Amino acid sequence: MYNEPIFLRPVFKEKIWGGKKLRTVYNYDIPSEQTGEAWVISAHPNGPSVIENGPLKGQTLAEAWESHGELFNKSVDNNEAYPLLVKILDANDDLSVQVHPDDTFAHEVEGVPYGKTECWYVLDAEPGSELILGHNAETKQELEQMMANGEWDKLLRRIKVQPGDFVYVPSGTIHAIGKGIVILETQQSSDMTYRVYDYDRTDADGNQRELHLEKAAAVTTVPHQIPEFNQEESVSVDLNKRKLVQNDYFGVSLWRLNGHVEQTMKADFLQVSVIKGDGVLSLGEKRFAIEKGMHFILPHGIRKFELSGEAEFVVSWV
Template sequence: MKELLFLKPVFKEMIWGGTRLKVDFHYEIPSNNTGECWAISAHQNGDCEIINGFYKGYTLSKLWSEHRDIFGNVNQEVFPLLVKIIDAKDDLSIQVHPDDTYAKENEDGSLGKTECWYILDCDEDAEIVIGHNANSKDELREMIGKNAWTDLIRILPIKKGDFFQIEPGTVHAIKKGTLILETQQNSDITYRLYDYGRLQNGKPRELHLSKSVDVIRCPHVDKQANHEKLEYPNATKEHLVTCPYYTVYKIEIYGKQEFTQDKPFTLISIIEGSGEIDGIPIHKGDHFIIPSDYGTYQLTGNLQLIASYI
C-alpha cells in the first residue's frame, strides 16, 4: 500500500533523564526523569505502534512479521533499525557495545550494536566521551584495575549539529546537557564500564567489566566521516554516514522539494520546523516510515529531518 506509517513513541525513564522530550518535542512523558524516546522501534523492550491508516494499531514488529512486502521483502529476522531521541540531564555511564558475532555468542543470539549520534542540542560547554587512551588490552586492564578513569577516558567538546559514528568496541558516553538523535541496530545490549560510583535504590548499578574488556578495541581509532552535501533547488541533503547496517542523511527543506523512495524503506524523524509530506501535515517530533515502492514524494515547508535506510 502506498501509505506512510506514523509511529507512537515509547518512553524510558532513566536516572540521568530529564524533561526536554516534553519541553522541546511536546511529548507526553511519564516523569521528569525521562531519558529516551524510542521513536521508531520494533524491539521487544519498546515496540512502537502504528497510529494511522490501514495498519493502525499494529506494532511495528507485527507489521514486519506479517507484511514484509511493505519493507521491500528484506530477508532479516527482525526489523533491523532503531531510532531514539536521548535527553541526558546527567552523565550516562561509560559503556561499550559488542559486535554481531560476540552478541550472538554471549547474548542469546542478539544483534550487536552499531550506532550513530546526531547532536540535536547541547549546553555551551558540553562534552562527550568517545574512545580511550590505552594502547593494548594489558594497559586497558591495568588502568581499569587502578581506577585511572581520568587518564583512560577520552573526552571531546561538542556543539549542536555534530555527528559521531560509534562502532562496536568503542568506549563512549553521552554527558549531561546533551540532546541527541540516535540511529542504531535493533539491539538493547550495553556493557557498562564505569558509572561514576552512582547509586540506584541505594546500590551501585551493575558493571560488565569482563565483557567490556573483551570487546573494547585497542588502541582506539577514530571513524573518519564523509559529509558530502547535495544541493537541490529547495533543499540540502547532507550524507552523515554509510556503514554495513545503515545510511543516514540530514535533509533541510526550505520550500517545496521532491524526492524518490527507492530503498526497501526509509525512516524519517522531523527534528526542526513544520510542513507537509504529500499534503499530510508534519512537524518537529514526528517519526514515520516511507514504505517500499512508494515512489516520488514531496516535502513542503521549513523542515529539518534525519533520514535513514538499510
C-alpha cells in the same frame, strides 16, 4: 500498494540520568521528569513503537515487519529481526561509560540477533557540553589494568560538542553522552550494553548499577580507532542533503527543506524523524501534515513523494 506513511508513537524510558526536555522541547507526554529516552522508531521487544494511522493502526512495528514484510521489501526467507532503532536521548546527567559488542559477539555470547553500531546527531547541547569517545590504552592488558585501578581521567577521551555535530560510534568504541546533551541516535536494533563506569552513582535504594568489566574489555577495540567516513552534500534550491554516514548497517542523512521538492525513493524503505520546523508530505493526492517530533516510515513501493515547508529531518535506511 500501501500509499501512505507509517506514523509511529514513541516508547519512553525513565533513566537515572533522564530529564524533562522530551516534554519541554518536543511536547511529548513523558512519564516522569527523569525520562531519558524516547524510542521513536523501534521494533525491538524491549520497546516496540505502535503504528498510529492507516490499515495497520494499533499494531507494533515488529508485528508489521513480521506480517507485512512487503512494506520493507523483506524477502520471504528473511527471518531476521527488524534491523534498525532510532531514539532521542535527553541527558540531564552524564550517562554511564559503556561499550557495545559487534554482531558476532552479540550472537555467539548473548544469543541476540544484532550487535550495536550507532551514530548521534546532536540536537541540543548546553555550552561546554562534553561526551566521551574512545580511550588511551594501547593494549588489552593496559585497558584492563586502568579500568581495575579506576584511572578514568587518564583512560577516557573527551570531546566538546554543540548542536548540529555528528558522532559515529562503531561497536567496540567506549563512549558516554555527557550532561546537557540531547541527541537523535540511529543504531542497529540492539539493547546490548556493557557498562564500564557509572561515577559510583546509587539509585533511590542506595544501590550502584551493575558493571560489566570483563565483557566490556573483551569487546573494546584496542587501541582506539578513529572511524573514517565520508560525508557528501547535495544542494538544490529547496533541499540540502548531507549524508552523515553509510556503513554495512545503515545510512543516515540530514535534510534541510526550505520550499517544495519532489523526491524519488531508492532505498527499500525510509525512516524519517522531523527534528525542526513543519511542512506537508504529499503522496499522490494524499497530504499529511508533519511537524517537529514526528517520526514515520515511508514503506517500500512508494516511488515518489513531495515535501513542502521549512523543516529539518534525519533520514535513515538499511
